Amino acid sequence: MDNIQNKGVDFTKLQGATLIATFFSLWLAVYFEHDIENLLAYILILSFGMLHGANDIKLLQVEAKKKSKPYDFLRILAYYIFFVLSVAGLFYLLPSIALGLFILFSAYHFGEQHWISKISGNPLFLIFFYTAYGLVILFLLFAAHNTEVSDIIFDIIGIYINNGYYQIILGISFFVFVVLYLTKYKQSNTNIFLELFYLLVFFIIFNTASLLWAFAIFFILWHAIPSLGDQITYLYGDLSRKHFIKYVRSSLIYWLASVSTLVILFFFIDGSSDGFIPFLFSFLAAITFPHVLVISGLNKN
Template sequence: FGILHGANDLKLIQASSTHTKKKYSFLKVTSYYVLFLLICASLFYFLPGLALLAFVLFSGYHFGEQHWNSKFKSQSGTTIWFYSSYGLVVLSLLFVSQAGVVNVVIQNITGYAIPPKYYSYLLFFSGGLFAALYILLTKNNKVVSNWIQEMFYLALFLIIFNTASLLWSFAIYFILWHSLPSLIDQIGFLYGEVTKKSVILYLKTSFIYWAISVIGLALLYLIIGRESDTFQPILFSFLAAITFP
């Protein structure tokens, strides 16, 4: 689901250019996308710490944007901070709950271990910022949501993160609360409405992008090998490439 929703960026970029009346050829869009992927791979290989930090920050914003965008009545200068703080709350809940395993992953990528207390600092900071901005935005009638429901979701995430493994914790959150809603948003953007017909059309037109992404990642795994020092940088650059755009 994650690859399906992320690997369709080329089609979305082309559709977006049509909406803004800026025409971009498929070859041009593909060239920029491949260049971006190579830049991500280079950063993860030569500057893994900086690249991983950027990946976490952009992922936090991406998760927050997808969850809250439809709830905003109007955008403001604080929107980007609100999106980012919410996404970082979710990620820091995961980091705190799975600190030992997360540290192993980070150390494999960067060569450095992060003291678990810093995950708690991130949770307190992002949680405080999110709460303050939520109160401010709801008071100014810029965002409409049920705060009880939002708190329930965060509590549910914490329970899942503390009972499942790191992989399953992230997979459950990513599929149910991010990928599926994002797929619905993509279908609505591309076809104007979400119907059985538009869903089938989306799956048909997106299959080639999904297949290329899966086959490419599988080939890299077979050629390079999971234990190779270069596999994780390439894997995270791939994830970054389908997250950042």
């Protein structure tokens, strides 16, 4: 398949460096105050985190060119903006449904990024498998910081979630993940014990670092940076400093538009630092939905 990850970086070669960077980031948490951790997390999420999803339109353009399909930039841009605004509207009108969909989409996206080059199966199997793995990651984090997560969820949807629900969903997701893996382990080119070790690493991180710093460690080191490598290689043929600069230049206007919109909305709509985290995650959700669909679509080609 000529999908985005098969033409991207072999992440297995970088896992040692990622583990070192992960535990270095965890070590920093011991020496930094909570506010400094949060500041660093915001910087990473708003830089690398948002950057890795800022070039979706360029990816669609390159894909259309490779397939000799017509490409209308303004039409695609209009659809993209409409989709983002629709998701934002869904959070305003039906926040519970929007939050549930965001969690499922994010879980699928995390699972797809990690497993697409490691296991094969029919589309329905992969949907459930990727989502189950992603839910394990997310609910490991939620269960480790259940009080803070429940407060954020309450701020978004007005419903307080008991910690027991996080543990139940975590248990079910882990069970589904293991069972589905065992049905396809012969088609897998990875070691289940190594994957369980990574989950143990995530468990340690999530239960040691603060909520925002723990999320930033996973999101940046284990998802955004590998995804950036995949996208750069897909767009330009290989991963190099020159091509990274080209990627940043091509996505800069979209990244600046996203960050500027976030800042404007925060100051003129939210207006308080207490609600920044739920506001930030609601905003990230609005731009995550189209990104997940774009990457998933490219992976299926």
